[in-house]
Amino acid sequence: MNPLGEKYLRKSFLPFLFCPGCGDGMIVQSFLQAVDDLGVADDLAMAAGIGCSAWIPVYMHFDVFKGLHGRAIPAAIGLKASRPSRKVVVFTGDGDGLAIGGLHLIHAARRNIDMTVVIVNNQIYAMTGGQVAPSTGVGSRTQTTPYGNLEKPLDGCKIAIASGATMVSRWSTAHTRQLTRTFKKALNHKGFSFVEVLSQCPVQTGRYILGSGSPQFNLQWLKDNCVAVKDPSQWGEIEAQGKIPVGDILQIEKPEFMEEVQRMNQKVKEEAQAKGGDR
Amino acid sequence: MKGAERIEIDRRYCKGCLLCQYVCEFDVFEPGQERSALDYLMPRVAKIENCRVCGLCETHCPDMVLTVVANTEGKENP
Ligand SMILES: Cc1ncc(C[n+]2csc(CCOP(=O)(O)OP(=O)(O)O)c2C)c(N)n1
Ligand code: SF4
Ligand code: SF4
Ligand SMILES: [Mg+2]
Numbered sequence: 001m002n003p004l005g006e007k008y009l010r011k012s013f014l015p016f017l018f019c020p021g022c023g024d025g026m027i028v029q030s031f032l033q034a035v036d037d038l039g040v041a042d043d044l045a046m047a048a049g050i051g052c053s054a055w056i057p058v059y060m061h062f063d064v065f066k067g068l069h070g071r072a073i074p075a076a077i078g079l080k081a082s083r084p085s086r087k088v089v090v091f092t093g094d095g096d097g098l099a100i101g102g103l104h105l106i107h108a109a110r111r112n113i114d115m116t117v118v119i120v121n122n123q124i125y126a127m128t129g130g131q132v133a134p135s136t137g138v139g140s141r142t143q144t145t146p147y148g149n150l151e152k153p154l155d156g157c158k159i160a161i162a163s164g165a166t167m168v169s170r171w172s173t174a175h176t177r178q179l180t181r182t183f184k185k186a187l188n189h190k191g192f193s194f195v196e197v198l199s200q201c202p203v204q205t206g207r208y209i210l211g212s213g214s215p216q217f218n219l220q221w222l223k224d225n226c227v228a229v230k231d232p233s234q235w236g237e238i239e240a241q242g243k244i245p246v247g248d249i250l251q252i253e254k255p256e257f258m259e260e261v262q263r264m265n266q267k268v269k270e271e272a273q274a275k276g277g278d279r
Numbered sequence: 280m281k282g283a284e285r286i287e288i289d290r291r292y293c294k295g296c297l298l299c300q301y302v303c304e305f306d307v308f309e310p311g312q313e314r315s316a317l318d319y320l321m322p323r324v325a326k327i328e329n330c331r332v333c334g335l336c337e338t339h340c341p342d343m344v345l346t347v348v349a350n351t352e353g354k355e356n357p
Contacts, residue, residue, distance in 0.1 A: 001292065001344060001346075002340070002343050005343040005344075015317060020319065021341060029343050030338070
């Protein structure tokens, strides 16, 4: 176990349930590095649903709630409402966060609730054996699309931007250091931050969609297909070339929901007191 | 030049994915014959003298089992 693992992993839960060469363990490590650099271990409150990727926070020795498939964001909103000083982080999958939990994502982003949603995109429902997900590419063969997928994939980053997220980034497990840097930004961001991480799943995506179950092949696929760009206006150009743009896309300031609620409470109370009431 | 004293591989949790060997630019690792506690064939540190302590293998290890220990000898305070 490396020093970061010694310091922060829940030892009694090891080994990770992830298959050999899975990207999810790399996300654990990138996130722990960010937490360690910022020294915010005691400030965290995390939530996850169901899926391989939903196990990511469970191995970290911080406060974590693991709930129902797709419902991590509502739990996280509750955490933030009751403990506003906590840094609330959700780990979700492309199925958990874009399919069954998709609407929660839209509405949390719309309200700009101060939390970080990390969505692990492996282009498939991995845990249940490799079924088509909303992020699966057209033509991809999966257990439920044996002749190729006909549905156009959803882009989580674009949904987050359109819904009102105030920080949006995408990286992959071939960019572990950039990912750590972005996690740090997200943890310090006031408002709804959305970090998509393309992650290799050699066992399902690799074998069924990309044509090889080798971890090396799947990591190389990410290296070959992700193009890091500084200027978000170039994203369209990269996509037109059939590649996946990665980088920090958006970071802006907007009023944060929980603070607005507190401000409104205060105002209502003061007005009531001025009228001689007790509220 | 910066070098490594040793690279530790935690045999309790290594799953033998060999991504360390893949990401290392300096051929430090090779497939080994020894099995981890989880019964996977582990990588072997073959050329420690090549290591530049870049840390790529450590950050890419999906099971966090690698520790690159830098050589401290003759480094600072000449
Ligand atoms: C309500 C409900 N419906 C369906 C399932 C079955 N199920 C478990 S994980 C999963 C998909 C997970 O996919 P994703 O979120 O992409 O996670 P991954 O395993 O790929 O990391 C499904 C459909 C469930 N557990 N609960
Ligand atoms: S099925 Fe895929 S995503 Fe799940 S642990 Fe295995 S490699 Fe990782
Ligand atoms: S630290 Fe860098 S040079 Fe040394 S073994 Fe790891 S990847 Fe290779
Ligand atoms: Mg998935």
